[in-house]
Amino acid sequence: MNAKRLEPGQVIDGFTLEKPLDPGGMANFWRVTRPDSDMPMVMKIPLMRRGEDPITIVGFEVEQMILARLAGPHVPRFVAAGDFERPYIVMEFVPGRSVRTFLERVPLAPAEVADIGARIAFALHDLHRQHVIHLDLKPSNVILRDDGEAVLIDYGLSRHDQLPDLMAEEFDDPIGTGPYVSPEQVLKDRGDPRSDLFALGVILYFLSTGERPFGEPQRGGEWRRRLWRDPVPPRRRNDKIPPWLQEIILRCLEVDPANRYATAAQLAFDLQHPEQVALTARATRLERDGQMAVFMRWLRAPKRAPPRPRTLSGLLAGAPIVMAAIDLGPEATGLREALAAAVRRVLVTAPGARLACINVLKGPQVLIDTHVDAQGRSLHLQRLVALKHWARALAVADDRVTYHVIEANDPAAAIIDYARHTQIDHIVMGARGSSTIRRLLGSVSAKVVAEAPCTVTVVRLPAAEIPQPGAMA
C-alpha cells in the first residue's frame, strides 16, 4: 500500500482516516475512526521503501501476531489487522506522555526515576505473564498514561514464548536498538525476559545520569563490547544518586541474566521500597572493573548463546513474591509456628522466591503518635522487631526478605491491597479456630481468600492444638 496516496477521509476496511500522526521509523500512523466504536484508534501502516526491507515486513508480521494475543492495561488494545495485499494494524490510541519526553530533563531526581522505573517494571511483568518478551524496550516505546500506568508499544521485535519466533532466522546479525540491547540478545538469544530488565536498567541509568551506559553503538560489532566492558557506575556521573538506586541499576545491567532480578515484579518491588534494598558492593563502587577482569570476561565471552530449555512461565514461576501475613498477638503463638512451617515449605519449592512479611496494626490511620504503648514506645517499631524475630527461623537470605507493618482499619482489605500493589504471587496467612463471632462476621482469612488477586494458603492448627473457645478473646 503506497503511503503517499493516503488522504484524510479515505476509508480502509471500514476505518476512516482522520489525520496523520508523526511517522515512526518504519511505519506511518493515522488516527482512524469506525462508526461502531467510540474508542480512539490508530492505524499503523508499514512503510515499504524501495526493495523489500525484511525488518519492516517481518516486524509487521510479528506485531500483528503478538498484539492480537495481548490484553490488559499495559498494552494498546488490538482492533484489527489487514492482510497480505493491504497490511495494516489498527489498535487503541494511547493518550499520554512518551518516556522519550522525559529525556529532555535528564538527569531526573532519584525518586522520579524510581517511580517511572516501577511503572515500567509493572508493565513488563504483566507482559511476561502473558508469555511475551518485548526485546525492544526504550523510552520511545513507553507511554505513561495520565493515570500513571505505563503502556508498552511497538511489538515488532517481540517474542511470544509459545508461538513461532518469526524474527529468529531472518538476520545473521543480532537485532534491537543499540543502546538498549542486552548481552544475550547480542548473542542472538531471544528467549530471556530478563533482557527487558537490562533495557530498563539502561533507561534508568540514562534518566538518572543523563548519559547512556554503553554509548550509542551503531554496528553489531560494537554491540558485543557490553559482554565484557561494564559501564561507569552511575554515582560516578551524578553523586546525587543514592546507593540503593545504583544497586538497582547495576543489578539490571549485569552481563549474566542470572545475576539480574529474576522477574520484573521483584525489580518493581525494590524500586518501590528503596529503604529495603539490600546493598552490595555494587551500591557504592565508583570505578569500573579493572583491565584484568575485563580481559578475562573478553576471553570467556561466548560467540553464541547457549541453548535454552526454559520457558517463560517456568522462569516466572520459579521467582515468585510470597507474602506472609502474621498475627503477632500472644494467643497466636502456636499458629505462628505453623505459619513458619508452611512458609518454609513454599520457599523450598521456589529457591528464587522473595518473602514479604506483613503485620497489620489495626486502628484508624490518624497520627503517627497514636500507636504508642503505655511506656511510650512505638507499637509500629515493636511489631517490626517481632516480625524480624519470627522470620529468623526461616533462614532466608537478607536480600530476599522484607518487613512491613501496615496501619489500617480493615486488615483483610489492607492485605489484599498490598498484594495487588506489589504483585504478590502467593499469600500465606493463618486462621484462628472458629468462634461464633468469627462465623457470623466473617474472618480476615475468609475475606482475603475471596478477594485476593493470587493464590492464598490458609494455615490452621490441627484440632487438638486449638485452645478451647472460652479461653480466647
Added chain:
Amino acid sequence: MSDIHGNREAFSACLDHAAQNGVDRYVFLGDYAGYGADPGWVIDTVMERVTAGAVAVLGNHDAAAIANRTSGMNDAAAAAIAWTHDQLDAGQRDFIAGLPLFVEEDDRLYVHASASEPERWNYVTELYSASKSLMATQAHATFCGHTHVPALFHMSLTGKFASFVPVERVEIPLTPQRRWLAVLGSVGQPRDNDPAACYAVLDEARYALTYVRVPYDVETAARKIIDAGLPSVLGTRLFDGF
C-alpha cells in the same frame, strides 16, 4: 488427522474430542492402516466421513498394504503390512486404491509426507527437508504427517526458513505474509515421547492452527495388537509414545 495406523481407540477418542470442540470438517492425511489391530474399522470410518464431505489422501502404509509390498520396511512394519493386507475386504481396497497423493483446497495443500515428490514419501524432519517441501508448492499452508512427530516450519517472504515445536492447545496464527508447513503428529502411534493421540484443528476464520493431544485407552489398543499375533513391540511402544 494423520497416521491413524489401525488404532481404533485413538481414532475414536480424537473424533469424539473433535466433535465436542466444534470441528465441522475433517481432513485425513493417510496411513489409515499398518501397525494397529483395527485397519478395517478405521478405513470404514474414514470412508463414511469422506462420503459426508471429508478429504482423504493416500499414505505409504496404505499403498503398501493393498499391494502387499513391503520393500524398504523394517521387520515389524513388514509383518504388520502382510497381516493388514489379509484383513482388508474388496471395498476397503478399492477405496484406498482410489485415494489421491495430495489434495489442494483454496490456499492449502494436504499430503501424507511432503509436497516435494509425494510418491517418494520423504520425511520432513528438519529445515532442509522442510525447505524442499515449502519450495515445491505455492500453497500458503501445507499439512502433512508421516514422521509422527509434530512440528511447524515456515518460510518468510525473504526466503528464510525456521522451525517451531508447537505447544499443545496454543493457537498459532498462520500469518499471511509467509508460507507454512504443519507436520501433524500421529493419531495412532505417536513418536514424540507423548503417548496421547495427536491431531490439529484449523480455525478458518482466524486462520489459526492448534495442536491437540487426546489421551486414549492405550491398554486396549496394545492388547488387541498382541492378541492379533502382530509383533509385540507394536503394542508396547504405544505406552511410551515412541
